[in-house]
Amino acid sequence: xxxxxxxxxxxxxxxxxxxxxxxxxxxxxxxxxxxxxxxxxxxxxxxxxxxxxxxxxxxxxxxxxxxxxxxxxxxxxxxxxxxxxxxxxxxxxxxxxxxxxxxxxxxxxxxxxxxxxxxxxxxxxxxxxxxxxxxxxxxxxxxx
Numbered sequence: 001x002x003x004x005x006x007x008x009x010x011x012x013x014x015x016x017x018x019x020x021x022x023x024x025x026x027x028x029x030x031x032x033x034x035x036x037x038x039x040x041x042x043x044x045x046x047x048x049x050x051x052x053x054x055x056x057x058x059x060x061x062x063x064x065x066x067x068x069x070x071x072x073x074x075x076x077x078x079x080x081x082x083x084x085x086x087x088x089x090x091x092x093x094x095x096x097x098x099x100x101x102x103x104x105x106x107x108x109x110x111x112x113x114x115x116x117x118x119x120x121x122x123x124x125x126x127x128x129x130x131x132x133x134x135x136x137x138x139x140x141x142x143x144x
Contacts, residue, residue, distance in 0.1 A: 047090065048081050048142040054096075054126060054135040065142075075132035077124050084120040085144050092117070095139035098128055 048065035052058055058071045067082040094109070115123040122142070126135040 045143065046141050047085060047144045048079075049140065050079060051137065051139050052077075054138045056134075072123070073132070075126035075134055077126075077138065078115075078121055079124065079140060080121040081119075081142075085142065086119065088117045088119050090117070090142050090144040092122065093141040093143065094124065095137075096126055096135040097137040098126070098133055098135050 046064070048063075050060055050063040050066045050069070052060045052063070052069055054071075054075070054077060058069050058077065060066065060069060065082045066079055068080045070078040070080070072078060109125055109127065117123075122140070124138070124140065126133055126138060
């Protein structure tokens with residue numbers, strides 16, 4: 001049938017290594033093949049994401065297309081993308097969990113002091129009320 005794709009004996013690999021093999025003809029692609037990445041990063045899909053600990057020495061718990069995190073000060077972080085976006089006109093989705101005992105109504109926002117988002121990085125600010133705070137969990141997803 002036209003437009004139908006049937007897959008049997010398909011192996012899956014991680015983004016950073018291995019191969020994707022479709023049997024029985026053994027069509028094989030490297031997991032990080034540019035064509036595979038382009039298809040997975042189609043317009044409107046999640047192009048970068050990170051879940052990180054924003055307290056003490058910050059560290060990613062998990063991420064995709066994020067090369068580094070920078071701690072700029074209390075509640076102030078920069079996320080650098082491994083592969084830049086086409087431009088800075090991407091959608092930014094945030095979530096987070098503040099440290100226990102610092103109050104209510106914590107939010108994560110785009111940093112507001114002239115650090116506009118760029119194609120290669122995004123600066124964010126975590127706040128409780130009007131005060132910057134380190135968050136235990138910081139979650140960011142970028143869609144383009």
